[in-house]
Amino acid sequence: MPTKTLxxxxxxxxxxxxxxxxxxxxxxxxxxxxxxxxxxxxxxxKRMVLIRVFEEKAGDLFQQKLIxxxxxxxxxxxxxTVGSCxxxxxxxxxxxxxxxxxxxxxxxxxxxxMYAELFGKAAGYCKGKGGSMHIADFSLGILGANGxxxxxxxxxxxxxLSIKLRKTDQVGMVFFGDGASNRGTFHEAANMAAVFKxxxxxxxxxxxxxSTSRADKMVSGPSIAARACxxxxxxxxxxxxxxxxxxxAVQEAVDHARSGNGPSLxxxxxxxxxxxxxxxxxxYRTAEEIHAHKLHRDPIDxxxxxxxxxxxxTREDIDAVWEGxxxxxxxxxxxxxxxxxxxxxxxxxxxxxNL
Ligand SMILES: Cc1ncc(C[n+]2csc(CCOP(=O)(O)OP(=O)(O)O)c2C)c(N)n1
Ligand SMILES: [Mg+2]
Numbered sequence: 001m002p003t004k005t006l007x008x009x010x011x012x013x014x015x016x017x018x019x020x021x022x023x024x025x026x027x028x029x030x031x032x033x034x035x036x037x038x039x040x041x042x043x044x045x046k047r048m049v050l051i052r053v054f055e056e057k058a059g060d061l062f063q064q065k066l067i068x069x070x071x072x073x074x075x076x077x078x079x080x081t082v083g084s085c086x087x088x089x090x091x092x093x094x095x096x097x098x099x100x101x102x103x104x105x106x107x108x109x110x111x112x113x114m115y116a117e118l119f120g121k122a123a124g125y126c127k128g129k130g131g132s133m134h135i136a137d138f139s140l141g142i143l144g145a146n147g148x149x150x151x152x153x154x155x156x157x158x159x160x161l162s163i164k165l166r167k168t169d170q171v172g173m174v175f176f177g178d179g180a181s182n183r184g185t186f187h188e189a190a191n192m193a194a195v196f197k198x199x200x201x202x203x204x205x206x207x208x209x210x211s212t213s214r215a216d217k218m219v220s221g222p223s224i225a226a227r228a229c230x231x232x233x234x235x236x237x238x239x240x241x242x243x244x245x246x247x248x249a250v251q252e253a254v255d256h257a258r259s260g261n262g263p264s265l266x267x268x269x270x271x272x273x274x275x276x277x278x279x280x281x282x283x284y285r286t287a288e289e290i291h292a293h294k295l296h297r298d299p300i301d302x303x304x305x306x307x308x309x310x311x312x313x314t315r316e317d318i319d320a321v322w323e324g325x326x327x328x329x330x331x332x333x334x335x336x337x338x339x340x341x342x343x344x345x346x347x348x349x350x351x352x353x354n355l
Contacts, residue, residue, distance in 0.1 A: 033083075033247035038312045042321070044086055044243055045307065048078040048300050049325045051102045054111050057329055058101065058118060062278045066337070067118045071132045072099040076273040079299030080205045081106045083246025084173060084266070087254040093141045093159050093172040095152035098133045099272070100145030103175050108140050111329060115336030123339035127350065141170075149210075150183030152176060157189045160198030160263075171257045173201045173250075179210025181224045190265070194231040197262035201253045204267045205240065211276045212284040225267035233263045240268030241297040244306075271297065 036044075055073045062071050074081065077099075085094065085106035096103035105111065109125070117124030118132055125135045136144035143159060146152050156174035163170045180186060181204050193200045204224045208215045221227060228235025234256065238249040246268055253264035271293045275282045307313040313321075 031248045032244040041312050046321050047082045049321055051078050051105050053325050053329045068120055069131050070277050072277050073274040074099045074102045077270045079243035080240035080268040080270040083243040084203050084250045086247050087251040092170050093143050095143050095156045095174045096145040097175055098147050104135050104142055107142050112332035112335040115332050116339045119336045121339035122342040128342045150180040150185040153185040153189035157192050160200040163199055169258050171199045171254050175203050178206040178215040190231045193263040194233050199257035200263040202265040205270050206267050207270050207272045228265035235265040237267045240270030241299045243303050
């Protein structure tokens with residue numbers, strides 16, 4: 001059994017991107033968001049806990065075979081997602097991925113309609129026809145999750161162009177993984193966004209694996225953030241387990257886009273605790289590696305410790321956050337389970353837009 005120090009070293013070596021440092025092109029961003037008040041910090045904690053509890057319970061429900069299809073959980077990545085979405089306004093856009101529950105919840109979706117969708121019920125966000133990987137709610141600026149890796153880039157390029165043509169000051173944020181950063185769609189969208197100065201923030205959540213492949217074996221170049229340089233846009237690498245660091249970096253990118261200066265690329269170093277999908281045997285990594293991350297880099301644990309140390313919240317306040325969230329999620333699950341299934345005659349409705 002490795003010692004605590006060895007585990008810490010293992011976690012650090014996976015996440016500080018020292019593997020990429022050889023060319024000296026790091027753009028580490030270490031300006032945490034310091035301007036936010038106690039109420040906002042509490043809201044950030046609450047959102048991270050909401051995502052954690054939503055996903056843990058979704059994992060349990062999947063194991064009980066109550067959720068059809070596949071689900072991909074992002075437990076462990078909460079700081080990356082909540083830090084990013086906390087920089088957005090309600091009328092801003094996001095596009096998510098196959099691992100999208102967290103993005104959608106962070107942008108304000110209601111867990112009860114999400115569970116209904118996961119259960120395939122008519123009350124779900126997509127009337128039960130989309131499932132985990134296709135949740136959308138245009139009224140919240142959620143332009144959709146996407147089962148196609150790298151499928152969000154062209155859609156966000158179009159949304160960015162629409163913002164520009166409509167002359168609003170909205171911003172679009174497209175989430176993607178380390179694996180998706182190697183797809184052609186990323187490079188095409190990055191170039192076009194830069195050429196047309198589109199108000200887009202590219203957020204790469206580098207969780208170090210694309211299915212079974214490690215990023216340090218599959219991603220060429222000094223870092224993913226460094227690829228921004230090729231397209232003449234700002235690029236920053238940030239500690240994705242520290243929610244205030246993420247918010248600090250992403251807020252800068254959002255302000256940059258909103259002021260008409262075009263796109264930015266943020267790479268967050270993060271880690272998923274669960275397999276690529278629920279049921280993944282995970283032969284490509286060790287239990288020690290996962291344990292090291294949980295022990296030393298858990299985003300919720302880190303943020304709670306900070307809030308306690310600075311006196312923003314007490315232990316009782318934090319317990320109340322967890323209790324409130326657990327009650328809300330249990331109620332959402334009940335709603336989803338009790339909701340009716342779609343009617344067979346509705347199967348072909350909503351497939352095409354009637355122009
Ligand atoms: C175009 C396409 N190729 C392959 C797949 C199969 N696939 C699903 S997720 C995934 C890995 C994605 O890795 P990454 O972008 O790092 O995201 P993560 O799963 O780590 O969140 C692959 C290869 C797919 N869904 N779409
Ligand atoms: Mg990945």
